[in-house]
Amino acid sequence: MITTLSGDTSRLLATVGFVKEQDTAALLPLLFPGLDGPELRTLVEHCRFSHAALLVFPSDEAELGAMLTDCGLVAALPAQPSVVVRERLAVRHRRRPAELDVGILRPAVTGADGAHRMVEVFALTVPPGSGLDTIAAYERERQHETHVAFDVASPDPLVLRGLCATFARYGATPDGGGYNPHENGTVFYFGAPAEAKVGYRRVELYVPGDHRDVLAAHLDEHRAHQPAETLLRLLTGAWTTQALATFTQLRVPDAMDVERGVGVEELARKVDARPRNLATLLRYLAMLGVVTEARDGFRLTGSGALLRTGTPGSMRALALMYGGPFYESFAALGHTVRTGEVAFEHVFGENHFDHFARDPRLAELFDQSMAAGSAMFDPVPAHPALTAAAEAPAGATVVDIAGGNGELLGRILAAHPRLNGVLLERPHAVEAARSRLSESGHATRCAFVTGDFADVPTGGDIYVLSRVLHDWDDDRCRDILRHCARAMPDHADLLVVERVLPSDGSVSLATAWDLHMMCNVGGRERRAAHYDRLFTDAGLTLVDQTPLPLDGNVLHVRKARPGHAVCNA
Incomplete structure (x- = not known):
């Protein structure tokens, strides 16, 4: 044990010396040969050398404390959990993450230039007889978790994407990363260029806050260099769907908490499940970011909380439908x-x-x-056509055609107290909408009509078709739109809410939903130009197109009039 301690202490002392000697402007050209001039000045402006890191292997907390003291470092024990490194070790050594007690400490170091930096110490506790000695020996030899790190000064997504692009331009390759909910920070790892003039082969960008949207593209690029792993992850997509559906069906999210961890045994009792099998499910969901695992048990993340019953914006029903x-x-x-x-x-x-x-x-x-996809509706009530109708002196009426349970119409009526509503739906949906709008206090301003598309009420000022046209083939869409055109007064507006396929082939939820509609409904998603042709065939004109969350769009349509300009979106 003395030899092991001396080896880790020696490595830690060397790391401390490196952090003291370097500064941002000097270190970046060493990592990325050829980087100078304006690009170097831009990087120095937006990120700063913050620390160097290494992984050590104490047998317990006391040994870790002694190691820090021998290196002149001061840090408060116990260490905070290190989610990213623990997951990397678990994958690399085919171990359950719960078996690996990985902590993180960041003792302060003052550089030769007077700057305050840190040494990031990852500590995998290796108790005697634990069987983890082989992991320690492997990691000491290969130094996978040794890296230098830069803090991003301004956590702006555009700046972050620019930094990643510059690193790539000078030879860095994406090498994983993750979000640590314990400290609300996002980590981007890169492999250093082969020409780098320092011994560190990995570079980290650390950004405070949750930036998993930018991280997703970084990880996709990392996997692109590993086609077999990428394909295997894609092939296990069905497992993800069923894991989320089972988690929801068993009402495990309802038995969990966002703030406090819950042990597996307690959870299993609450949901009538076998503890060992439930633990396997939860570990998989932790890998997906739906739950997190800590010393006090499992807790929900923000994504996992959306699977609870009665939560605002709950996606519980969607999980059960997609998994059923x-x-x-x-x-x-x-x-x-x-x-x-x-x-x-x-x-x-x-x-x-x-x-x-x-x-x-x-x-x-x-x-x-x-x-469950109601987040798409958030900006709809602020659409200029609805705002103008709400300001009309004589009042105005919104007709929601096939309006489901009244989710969108309720939002519109809540945002505009002077508007009245009409909802057209099938019998069971009309009753659900009547109940929902009664609960929200809007039913007195709404009429409910049972019928089909041929029964579109006349005389409205705003007509709404939300996620309806994608259910049908082109011929049926023309029929629906003609029914709307016949019912609409000349001054009326039609707002069509749909996911629109991108014309340039870029990544979009609309492309995934196009497959879903073909397989399950017999419908399709369409490009804006395709919708424009359908509108024209029905005597309507596409005026403009406004983006919505979740890759949605509002297509603003009016009755065609001679000389009226057509939107070529």
């Missing part, structure tokens, strides 16, 4: 691709509208799942 009927029908995707027949109808013997309508439980679940 739609999961079954997706197994017949090949049938749709070969024959053009809808997989859902092939599996269940009828279209999804009829199938759900015959089962009250499924009908309610479907309506709730439609409302």
Whole structure:
């Protein structure tokens, strides 16, 4: 044990010396040969050398404290959990993360230039007889977790993307990263260029806050260099769907907390599950960022909390729907691709509208799942057409065609107290909407009409078609739009809410939903130009297009008039 301690202490002392000697402007050209001039000045402006890191292997907390003291470092014990390094070690050595007690300490060091820096000490506790000695020996030899790090001064997504791009331009390669909820920070790892003139082969960018949106692209690029791993991750997508659906079906999120950890045994008692099997499920979900694991047990993340019952914006129904009927029908995707027949109808013997309508439980679940994407609706009430209608002296009426459970119409009426509403739907959906709008106090300003598209009420000022047209083929869409055009007065506006396929092939949720609609509904997503042609065929004109969250769009449509300009979106 004395030899081991001396080895780790020697490595730690060398790291302390490096941190004292270097500064940002001198270190960056050593890491990225050829970097100078304006690009070097830009990097120095936006990031600063903050620390060098290494992984040590004390047998316990006392030995770790002695090691720090021998190196002249002061840090408060116990160490905070290190999520990113623990996960990397678990994957590399095929161990359960819970088996690895990895802590992180950041004792302060003053550089020769007077700057305050740190030595980042990762500590994997290796108790005698634990069987972790082989991991320690392997990691000491290969130094995988040794790196130099830069803090990003301004955690702006554009700045962050620019830094990543500059690193890549000078030979750095993405090498993983992660978000640590314990300290609310995001880590981006890079492999240093082969020409680097320092012994550190990895570089870290540390950004305070949650930047998993930018991190996702970084990790995708990392996986692009590992095609077998990338393909394997893609092939296990079905496991993810079922893990989330099972987690939701067992109501595990309802038994958990965002602030406080809950042990597996306690959770298993609450949801009537086997502790060992539940722990396996939770560890998988921790890898997905749905829960986190700490010393006090498992707790929900912000994403996991969206699977709770009654949570604002809950996506519980969506998880049950995607892990239930739609999961079954997706197994017949090949049938749709070969024959053009809808997989859902092939599996269940009828279209999804009829199938759900015959089962009250499924009908309610479907309506709730439609409302689960309600974040898309957040900006809709502020659309200029609705704002103008709300300011009309005589008042105005919004007609929501196939308005589901009234989620969108309720938001519009809440935002504009002077507007009245009309909701057209199937019988069971009308009752759900009446109940929802009554609870929110808007039912007295709303009429409820039971019927089909041929029954679109006349005389409205604003008509809304939200996520309706993507359910149908082009011929049926033309029929629906013609019914709208006939019902609309000349001054009326039609707002069509849909995901619109990008014209440049860029990544979009609309592309995924296009596959879903083909397989399960017999519908499709469309490009803006395609919608424009459908509108024209129905005697309507596309005026403009406004983006919404979740890759949604509002297509603003009016009745065609001679000389009226057409939007070429």
